[in-house]
Amino acid sequence: MSNRIYQLPSFSLRFFPVWRRNFLVWRKLAIASVIGNIAEPLITLVAFGYGLGSLLSDINGVRYIEFLASGAISMSVMMAASFEALYSAFSRMHVQKTWESLLNTPMDLDDIVLAEMLWAASKAMISGMAILGVLFLLGIGLHPTTLLVPPMLFLVGLTFASIALVINAIARGYDFFTYYFTLMLTPMIFVSGVYYPVSQLPSWLQPLAQILPLGVAVQVVRPLLLGQLPEAALPNVFILMAYCFFGFYLATVLTRRRLLK
Amino acid sequence: MHVLSVQHLHKSYGQGDQRHEVVNDLSFSLRAGECYGLLGPNGAGKTTTLKLCLGLSEPDSGSIMLGGHHIPAEARRARMRVGVVPQMDSLDPDFTVEENLLVYGRYFGMSDKQVHDRIDWLLEFATLTAKRKAQIGELSGGMKRRLTLARSLVNDPDLIFMDEPTTGLDPQARHLMWERLKTLLASGKTILLTTHFMDEAERLCDRLAVIDQGQLIAEGAPRELIAQHIEPQVVEVYGDNVADWIVHARPLSDRVELSGETAFCYTRQTDALFKNLSEQSGLRYLHRPANLEDLFLKLTGREMRD
Numbered sequence: 001m002s003n004r005i006y007q008l009p010s011f012s013l014r015f016f017p018v019w020r021r022n023f024l025v026w027r028k029l030a031i032a033s034v035i036g037n038i039a040e041p042l043i044t045l046v047a048f049g050y051g052l053g054s055l056l057s058d059i060n061g062v063r064y065i066e067f068l069a070s071g072a073i074s075m076s077v078m079m080a081a082s083f084e085a086l087y088s089a090f091s092r093m094h095v096q097k098t099w100e101s102l103l104n105t106p107m108d109l110d111d112i113v114l115a116e117m118l119w120a121a122s123k124a125m126i127s128g129m130a131i132l133g134v135l136f137l138l139g140i141g142l143h144p145t146t147l148l149v150p151p152m153l154f155l156v157g158l159t160f161a162s163i164a165l166v167i168n169a170i171a172r173g174y175d176f177f178t179y180y181f182t183l184m185l186t187p188m189i190f191v192s193g194v195y196y197p198v199s200q201l202p203s204w205l206q207p208l209a210q211i212l213p214l215g216v217a218v219q220v221v222r223p224l225l226l227g228q229l230p231e232a233a234l235p236n237v238f239i240l241m242a243y244c245f246f247g248f249y250l251a252t253v254l255t256r257r258r259l260l261k
Numbered sequence: 262m263h264v265l266s267v268q269h270l271h272k273s274y275g276q277g278d279q280r281h282e283v284v285n286d287l288s289f290s291l292r293a294g295e296c297y298g299l300l301g302p303n304g305a306g307k308t309t310t311l312k313l314c315l316g317l318s319e320p321d322s323g324s325i326m327l328g329g330h331h332i333p334a335e336a337r338r339a340r341m342r343v344g345v346v347p348q349m350d351s352l353d354p355d356f357t358v359e360e361n362l363l364v365y366g367r368y369f370g371m372s373d374k375q376v377h378d379r380i381d382w383l384l385e386f387a388t389l390t391a392k393r394k395a396q397i398g399e400l401s402g403g404m405k406r407r408l409t410l411a412r413s414l415v416n417d418p419d420l421i422f423m424d425e426p427t428t429g430l431d432p433q434a435r436h437l438m439w440e441r442l443k444t445l446l447a448s449g450k451t452i453l454l455t456t457h458f459m460d461e462a463e464r465l466c467d468r469l470a471v472i473d474q475g476q477l478i479a480e481g482a483p484r485e486l487i488a489q490h491i492e493p494q495v496v497e498v499y500g501d502n503v504a505d506w507i508v509h510a511r512p513l514s515d516r517v518e519l520s521g522e523t524a525f526c527y528t529r530q531t532d533a534l535f536k537n538l539s540e541q542s543g544l545r546y547l548h549r550p551a552n553l554e555d556l557f558l559k560l561t562g563r564e565m566r567d
Contacts, residue, residue, distance in 0.1 A: 004319065014370075017364070017367035017368050017370075018368070020364075020367065021353070021364050021367075024355075024356070024360070024364065025353075025355040025356075028355065096351065096353070096354060097347070097349055097350075097351035098351060098353060100347065100349075100351050101345075101347065101351035101352075101365070101412075102368060103315075103317055104315065104317075104340065104343075104345035104347065104422075105340060105365070105368035105369055105416075106337045106338070106340045106341050106368070106369060106370070107337075107368055108337060260317060260318060260319070261274065261318060
């Protein structure tokens with residue numbers, strides 16, 4: 001039995017009807033969802049970008065609001081993917097027993113975990129695109145390099161969805177997720193260069209931004225939105241992919257251990 | 262050929278001292294078109310057995326064949342031809358009645374047209390046609406169970422697993438459910454049913470197995486099992502001084518059991534018992550034929566299991 005638990009995830013197109021189920025639920029609440037997705041970062045941008053930003057000098061020749069917006073979009077995608085793969089996935093797995101009824105059909109647990117991961121990333125991507133639209137209206141990110149931003153945001157969504165599904169697999173209740181948000185994600189935001197450049201951190205903290213997934217994401221997405229090509233783009237993309245693959249593998253193994261006893 | 266065949270199945274949970282054998286050398290087979298019941302007290306291993314048969318849990322040893330497929334190796338293919346009515350409702354609360362069926366059919370790889378072609382019939386079968394566009398929250402308990410039944414039929418399965426399908430239903434809803442299950446059996450479907458309700462098992466099951474502590478302790482047609490294990494007549498005697506009275510009852514019955522304020526007298530001959538009872542004041546009694554519940558209690562004992 002243990003060998004089967006540690007097998008690599010099986011990838012199949014069977015995930016699609018499950019993804020589509022989640023999409024159908026989202027579609028029913030789409031307007032409220034998108035408004036929420038836009039409102040939260042917009043408030044942050046106005047409050048910090050214009051309010052605080054007017055007190056600050058430019059950062060490396062970039063207006064503060066542009067600096068903030070180009071970093072915050074990765075943070076929003078991270079949050080959206082994490083919420084979906086934690087609270088919503090946990091409801092479907094544990095409370096509504098949706099996964100249980102799926103397992104009675106010709107679906108494997110691997111199909112379900114894959115569908116949840118792709119769905120959380122898709123939803124995060126939708127919210128990222130909505131924010132991008134707002135940035136365009138504010139005159140931010142109107143550069144050809146921005147074309148590379150959506151695929152990057154999708155990768156960021158996949159990465160954080162995979163990591164969140166690991167947490168989901170070991171969670172006993174919703175309270176558990178509060179720890180993840182307050183002890184993992186929030187500190188990560190503050191060392192990842194979203195609100196201020198990483199160079200402002202104590203030197204011993206700075207290397208963390210090079211390896212934490214949000215720090216890596218910001219290093220790639222920010223230059224693209226500012227019309228520049230990021231340095232070390234490929235290594236950074238590989239780091240995100242590594243988080244994504246190992247996270248997804250671990251999530252699959254832990255979920256199998258939880259549900260296929 | 263057997264629709265489902267289980268041979269020498271073993272499954273245990275826990276490690277070391279905590280190790281607990283949930284299924285212990287269980288063997289049984291389902292013939293096409295029959296309703297086969299799995300009866301047992303709480304914790305007897307019924308739900309675990311269903312999970313093992315669906316390939317959702319791996320047995321420690323033993324073999325399972327479901328619809329000609331090895332379980333768990335080919336479980337996905339086997340589940341294509343199986344329907345499941347789980348113990349807990351797991352309908353999608355975000356969807357209407359109709360959407361629940363549509364989305365579920367897609368999980369079987371059915372096209373939207375294929376599902377739509379079946380939805381009218383499924384809703385009619387579940388007497389839910391009027392509730393087609395209703396949200397799940399608007400349905401009564403009985404309607405939810407019937408929708409769960411309809412959902413399990415979306416792929417036109419050969420075999421349906423039903424885990425306590427009528428638990429929590431009122432008598433009207435339960436009778437309607439029974440009638441639907443009989444219709445399914447008449448149309449050639451095979452049903453594997455677990456239940457706590459002995460009258461349900463007696464009505465529906467062609468054959469049944471009584472399971473306790475993961476072991477099969479009796480198997481057969483309900484009436485035959487009762488005739489084989491239980492005296493045909495039962496006299497239930499109630500009253501304050503029933504505990505004192507049973508010394509009189511013992512020589513007049515084949516077997517007497519006292520449970521609380523009630524004495525159960527199992528016997529082939531009731532005349533002497535009635536004569537004695539007519540001389541007692543303060544005792545009331547009920548005479549009835551032996552049923553499956555008597556058999557169940559004899560085989561699994563009267564102690565609480567939870």
